[in-house]
Amino acid sequence: MLSAGCGARPTARRHAIVFSGATMGTTFSVRIAGGPPAGFAPGFELTARTAVLAAFDHVVQRMSTFEAASELRRFNAHAATTPFALSSETLAVLQRAQQVAADSGGAFDATVAPLVGAWGFGAGASAREARPSASALAALAEGVGWRQLVVDTEHGQARKQAPALQLDLSGIAKGYAVDRAAQALQALGVERYMVEAGGEVRTRGLNAEGRPWQIAIEKPDAWPQQVQRIVPLQGLAMATSGDYRNFYQLGGQRISHEIDPATRAPAAHALASVSVVHEECMSADAWSTALFVLGPQRGLALARERGLAAHFIVRDGDVLREVTTPAFDAVLAASARQRTT
Secondary structure (H helix, E strand, C coil): CEECCCCCCCEEECCEEEEEEEECCEEEEEEEECCCCCCCCCCHHHHHHHHHHHHHHHHHHHHCCCCCCCHHHHHHHCCCCCCEECCHHHHHHHHHHHHHHHHCCCCCCCCCHHHHHHCCCCCCCCCCCCCCCHHHHHHHHCCCCHHHEEEECCCCEEEECCCCCCCCCCCCHHHHHHHHHHHHHHHCCCCCEEEEECCEEEEECCCCCCCCEEEEEECCCCCCCCEEEEEEECCCEEEEEECCCCEEEECCEEEECCEECCCCEECCCCEEEEEEEECCHHHHHHHHHHHHHHHHHHHHHHHHHCCCEEEEEEEECCEEEEEECHHHHHHHHHHHHHHHC
16 A cells, blocks of 8 residues: 655655654654644654654564564463463454454454464565475464464453464554554644555544545555555545565465465465555454455455445456445545535
8 A cells, every 4th residue: 555645754844744764574654734733842743753653663562473572472482271461452452353353254363373484474484485285284274273362351361272373463463553653643632644554554634735635555566656546534544455565476376475264375366455444454454354365256245244445456367457345435435525525
């Protein structure tokens, strides 16, 4: 996903503050419309940047699969079925992950970490020169399955029902980090902003031109990056999952990081990307992953059934075909009405 008009360094124009940087193995950008909140000096962008980076770092320290000392890595190293104390933030993300897993029939599954690694993705992994054997995947799958994770928010802990269970929150934690960054800006009194990290975005209020924030869905397979569709957002979040950024070729086949728990293999279908609009970025992130894993038919059917605002880009030979749900069309219609009032 591209955020239309994002700058590369802190600037102020048309009463906007813009800054960007690196986090969570990707980049982020922030736009604040209307200038600093009342009571803040002209150097407010430094205050805002510090708050946003602190929010991102807070999530990294808890949910990163790459940071050796993260809470998630310590949970994964806990090879026992006894309860393990976790922070309220990690538990909240796990609780939402489990809910989306249940609602998607297991298409979203935070316990697929062993399979992700087996296919050459995740911390310390590299692209493979041969497919993992069926027996190796079957052995790893004994510790995979969202029902084998018990989340107990009342007592602040989670428990593995299989000692080999490993978590990978890359399909939801980045969206949660964007939500945290947005909340940090609101705590400073910012009412009009766009926060984006690695393609996941959350907005509030209107942009510097007095319009909904113009967020671009990226055209799959295009390089340099191109825009497929502009989505105007106000007070909503959007996340995109696809197979065109994190992948490698093996035997003429595209091997994507999006793993289907049902097949124990990367999702293989004609779907190039799914973008989901939601009130919170964490849910948009998880649902875009689930719908992508399900593919163009089952994913679209589930999105319509659950009233999700989703945009699908399907490869049809050399043509990219767009399919949307009624809820997504309603988001666009509502934005059009706002522009005329």
